[in-house]
Amino acid sequence: MAVSTDRLVVIGGDAAGMSAAAQARRLRPTADLEVVVLEQGPDVSYSACGIPYWIGGQVSDRDALIARTPERFEADGITVHTHVRAEAIDLEAGKVSASDGRTYGYDSLVVATGGRPARPPIPGLDAEGVFGVHRLADGSDIRAAIAAGAKKAVVLGGGYIGLEMAEVLLARGLSVTVVLADPLPMAQLDDDMGERICAAMCSMGIDVQPNQPVREIEVGTDGRVRAVRTDTNSFAADLVVLGLGMGPETTLAREAGLGIGVTGGIDVAHTQRSRSHPEVFAAGDCVQTFHRITGEAIHVALGTHANKQGRVAGSVIGGRPARFAGVLGTAATKVGDLEVARTGLCTTQAEQAGFDHRTETIEATTRAGYYPGAEPIAVKIITERGSGLLLGAQIVGGPGSGKRIDVLATAIWAGMTAEELAGSDLSYAPPLSPTYDPVIVAARVASRIETG
Amino acid sequence: MAVSTDRLVVIGGDAAGMSAAAQARRLRPTADLEVVVLEQGPDVSYSACGIPYWIGGQVSDRDALIARTPERFEADGITVHTHVRAEAIDLEAGKVSASDGRTYGYDSLVVATGGRPARPPIPGLDAEGVFGVHRLADGSDIRAAIAAGAKKAVVLGGGYIGLEMAEVLLARGLSVTVVLADPLPMAQLDDDMGERICAAMCSMGIDVQPNQPVREIEVGTDGRVRAVRTDTNSFAADLVVLGLGMGPETTLAREAGLGIGVTGGIDVAHTQRSRSHPEVFAAGDCVQTFHRITGEAIHVALGTHANKQGRVAGSVIGGRPARFAGVLGTAATKVGDLEVARTGLCTTQAEQAGFDHRTETIEATTRAGYYPGAEPIAVKIITERGSGLLLGAQIVGGPGSGKRIDVLATAIWAGMTAEELAGSDLSYAPPLSPTYDPVIVAARVASRIETG
Numbered sequence: 001m002a003v004s005t006d007r008l009v010v011i012g013g014d015a016a017g018m019s020a021a022a023q024a025r026r027l028r029p030t031a032d033l034e035v036v037v038l039e040q041g042p043d044v045s046y047s048a049c050g051i052p053y054w055i056g057g058q059v060s061d062r063d064a065l066i067a068r069t070p071e072r073f074e075a076d077g078i079t080v081h082t083h084v085r086a087e088a089i090d091l092e093a094g095k096v097s098a099s100d101g102r103t104y105g106y107d108s109l110v111v112a113t114g115g116r117p118a119r120p121p122i123p124g125l126d127a128e129g130v131f132g133v134h135r136l137a138d139g140s141d142i143r144a145a146i147a148a149g150a151k152k153a154v155v156l157g158g159g160y161i162g163l164e165m166a167e168v169l170l171a172r173g174l175s176v177t178v179v180l181a182d183p184l185p186m187a188q189l190d191d192d193m194g195e196r197i198c199a200a201m202c203s204m205g206i207d208v209q210p211n212q213p214v215r216e217i218e219v220g221t222d223g224r225v226r227a228v229r230t231d232t233n234s235f236a237a238d239l240v241v242l243g244l245g246m247g248p249e250t251t252l253a254r255e256a257g258l259g260i261g262v263t264g265g266i267d268v269a270h271t272q273r274s275r276s277h278p279e280v281f282a283a284g285d286c287v288q289t290f291h292r293i294t295g296e297a298i299h300v301a302l303g304t305h306a307n308k309q310g311r312v313a314g315s316v317i318g319g320r321p322a323r324f325a326g327v328l329g330t331a332a333t334k335v336g337d338l339e340v341a342r343t344g345l346c347t348t349q350a351e352q353a354g355f356d357h358r359t360e361t362i363e364a365t366t367r368a369g370y371y372p373g374a375e376p377i378a379v380k381i382i383t384e385r386g387s388g389l390l391l392g393a394q395i396v397g398g399p400g401s402g403k404r405i406d407v408l409a410t411a412i413w414a415g416m417t418a419e420e421l422a423g424s425d426l427s428y429a430p431p432l433s434p435t436y437d438p439v440i441v442a443a444r445v446a447s448r449i450e451t452g
Numbered sequence: 453m454a455v456s457t458d459r460l461v462v463i464g465g466d467a468a469g470m471s472a473a474a475q476a477r478r479l480r481p482t483a484d485l486e487v488v489v490l491e492q493g494p495d496v497s498y499s500a501c502g503i504p505y506w507i508g509g510q511v512s513d514r515d516a517l518i519a520r521t522p523e524r525f526e527a528d529g530i531t532v533h534t535h536v537r538a539e540a541i542d543l544e545a546g547k548v549s550a551s552d553g554r555t556y557g558y559d560s561l562v563v564a565t566g567g568r569p570a571r572p573p574i575p576g577l578d579a580e581g582v583f584g585v586h587r588l589a590d591g592s593d594i595r596a597a598i599a600a601g602a603k604k605a606v607v608l609g610g611g612y613i614g615l616e617m618a619e620v621l622l623a624r625g626l627s628v629t630v631v632l633a634d635p636l637p638m639a640q641l642d643d644d645m646g647e648r649i650c651a652a653m654c655s656m657g658i659d660v661q662p663n664q665p666v667r668e669i670e671v672g673t674d675g676r677v678r679a680v681r682t683d684t685n686s687f688a689a690d691l692v693v694l695g696l697g698m699g700p701e702t703t704l705a706r707e708a709g710l711g712i713g714v715t716g717g718i719d720v721a722h723t724q725r726s727r728s729h730p731e732v733f734a735a736g737d738c739v740q741t742f743h744r745i746t747g748e749a750i751h752v753a754l755g756t757h758a759n760k761q762g763r764v765a766g767s768v769i770g771g772r773p774a775r776f777a778g779v780l781g782t783a784a785t786k787v788g789d790l791e792v793a794r795t796g797l798c799t800t801q802a803e804q805a806g807f808d809h810r811t812e813t814i815e816a817t818t819r820a821g822y823y824p825g826a827e828p829i830a831v832k833i834i835t836e837r838g839s840g841l842l843l844g845a846q847i848v849g850g851p852g853s854g855k856r857i858d859v860l861a862t863a864i865w866a867g868m869t870a871e872e873l874a875g876s877d878l879s880y881a882p883p884l885s886p887t888y889d890p891v892i893v894a895a896r897v898a899s900r901i902e903t904g
């Protein structure tokens with residue numbers, strides 16, 4: 001009796017795609033499932049989030065950013081075709097046409113085409129010296145520009161990439177101007193927290209220019225960037241970094257006819273199956289996902305979700321029930337010695353979602369006040385009025401501050417109230433924490449407004 | 453119309469007592485409630501946990517360990533009598549006789565007599581050069597001994613105080629031998645984690661001597677400690693530190709007739725009211741509390757619980773309903789660069805409580821593997837077989853490891869399963885975490901054994 005082997009085709013070989021491939025591979029033997037990955041670039045499974053630190057020199061070796069090479073995947077029974085771009089998906093025939101001239105028939109398909117850096121509709125964006133921070137090639141291009149003598153950097157945007165790039169370019173000796181369309185950096189946090197971040201950035205010597213949407217990249221006659229122009233200013237630049245966020249890359253999915261959600265990402269169910277074509281899976285930065293608290297559709301480009309969603313798709317393909325459980329929008333970063341983190345709903349989001357809410361902000365230290373290295377930390381908590389349910393939290397502070405957001409993220413995930421969190425049993429030792437951890441202090445203050 | 457003023461008497465002016473006093477004060481005006489604290493020592497509200505670091509020199513000033521002075525409390529309307537020892541409680545008459553010759557009548561009473569360092573029944577314990585690490589005076593005595601030329605320290609016990617004292621004495625240039633009755637340090641953790649700690653201590657140059665209950669403190673003719681003798685060895689010492697744990701100090705409570713629980717601590721309800729005499733409150737290291745998971749009675753001497761329990765007592769006295777929500781046994785410490793933490797049930801405790809359980813241990817790094825300062829971290833998770841409910845967790849690793857226990861403590865507190873925690877949304881940034889936080893990796897591996 002002949003045994004037929006199914007084929008899984010994965011389009012895109014980064015976090016989501018390779019997680020799906022690896023999980024499906026783990027659950028089904030090679031005789032039962034062939035796994036083929038098509039990746040348009042030279043690398044698979046690399047850390048886009050690490051690129052700033054390769055530019056900054058904290059990471060000396062490009063290869064260190066590659067979690068697993070194609071050879072490693074091949075050794076595990078996953079066929080990886082790098083430099084092969086998927087050009088079209090024929091959903092009816094179950095086939096993918098690729099840039100290598102071949103057509104890949106599939107029994108299961110995972111679309112993991114990733115994200116696309118946001119590009120404002122302004123002149124000059126294609127000038128030499130304007131860079132994204134998305135692919136490893138971006139990293140080597142920026143490193144080359146610095147090596148070639150770039151001195152004046154302008155970073156567009158004050159989100160995670162903006163902050164990280166500001167830090168590393170400053171460390172590399174460039175002057176750094178961060179140009180914001182918003183009044184403050186880190187628009188995912190409330191204004192009072194953004195003000196703390198802004199003040200810290202300025203004290204590090206970063207020139208923050210708020211409320212100035214970019215109108216034009218001024219280009220010299222040599223085709224190189226010369227300056228960034230806003231309505232009121234022109235900021236000289238020989239290096240411009242785009243840190244304006246990531247949108248979903250869905251060109252291929254749209255052309256194939258896969259349903260697209262309100263956020264612009266591929267519309268998928270909790271199993272990562274396309275809602276319009278359930279036989280197709282999609283995962284990672286290219287999909288629309290949902291918020292754990294509000295249930296609303298959102299797009300979040302982040303490696304953690306990409307990994308988990310890919311793993312869910314691979315599990316289902318492998319025959320094991322799985323579902324993605326949603327996102328809280330937890331995120332963290334650092335700029336210099338300042339750590340910044342958030343989770344759940346910020347004030348604006350809580351308002352938009354119709355929550356009657358309260359906020360409390362406390363200031364404390366990361367360690368016992370008398371222990372060396374105790375640094376200021378501010379914790380803000382947003383709760384639902386009446387129930388005291390935790391809705392969101394934000395942290396800004398010195399080293400040791402950022403990862404404390406995980407306690408709040410876990411509490412929100414579990415549906416805890418501020419009062420419950422205030423009573424919980426967190427660890428204490430003077431080198432690691434004050435007697436009351438700052439998270440407990442914040443929860444206690446937030447619960448007090450409910451209990452009187 | 454005459455208004456009568458109630459009087460609250462608090463016996464013991466450290467974490468639990470002063471929290472009770474402050475909370476009651478906050479809730480009731482001075483015309484309604486007089487608050488009087490009797491403290492046998494010279495200080496109130498000091499950090500016993502900080503004493504090792506004052507000895508080690510990380511904290512230069514004794515006063516830095518004092519959170520609030522008697523004068524600060526007085527300014528807030530709390531009368532503090534230092535150097536006044538409560539000598540007897542007359543429960544029927546509602547009076548406390550004190551060493552100042554006065555009798556303090558009370559309407560409300562909080563017993564917060566604290567803990568007592570465990571002292572093994574061996575000869576020589578009162579020799580010069582044998583120290584506890586409990587009161588600020590212990591700290592100055594040990595500092596004086598070092599200044600006077602002590603070179604060879606023997607630390608009895610390998611718990612939190614034992615580890616911390618080993619670290620700071622080593623840092624002060626003494627040779628340090630840690631003598632354990634148990635096979636491994638940190639008996640609150642499983643053996644495999646204890647082995648990691650033991651190996652790290654040895655590599656720091658700490659001489660760890662396991663399985664050797666102490667039989668005698670050998671004393672010279674000058675009355676000074678000379679050595680610590682076990683069944684098989686004699687360890688030369690000119691300084692001996694007792695790190696054998698803390699028991700409840702209940703002499704006063706016993707003599708008064710307050711009910712004592714099976715653990716030896718004062719038997720209290722969730723409101724911190726004495727079960728035998730509900731008109732009396734007790735809080736802190738002198739009471740018996742209960743485990744959040746098993747509901748069983750336990751005694752835990754730790755400032756975090758003392759603070760919270762005192763606050764509960766003060767709230768109830770102040771007219772606001774409150775209850776203590778139990779302990780998970782969360783704790784953390786560091787020895788050198790090694791951070792150690794635990795929460796919930798260890799394997800032995802899970803067995804004793806009758807749980808059919810599983811354990812999983814994973815190894816990861818504290819930051820993205822390619823980022824400078826990424827250190828090894830081991831996370832062990834104990835789950836209930838079948839349900840996957842989280843029962844306990846332990847962490848041993850480099851800087852940045854220990855406080856991750858709080859995520860696990862919160863998840864256990866909320867009654868989450870390993871699978872739920874594995875799906876949760878924790879923060880990621882290369883300088884702060886790998887893509888999958890080590891806690892998530894551990895939860896995922898632990899959930900896999902349930903889901904197949």
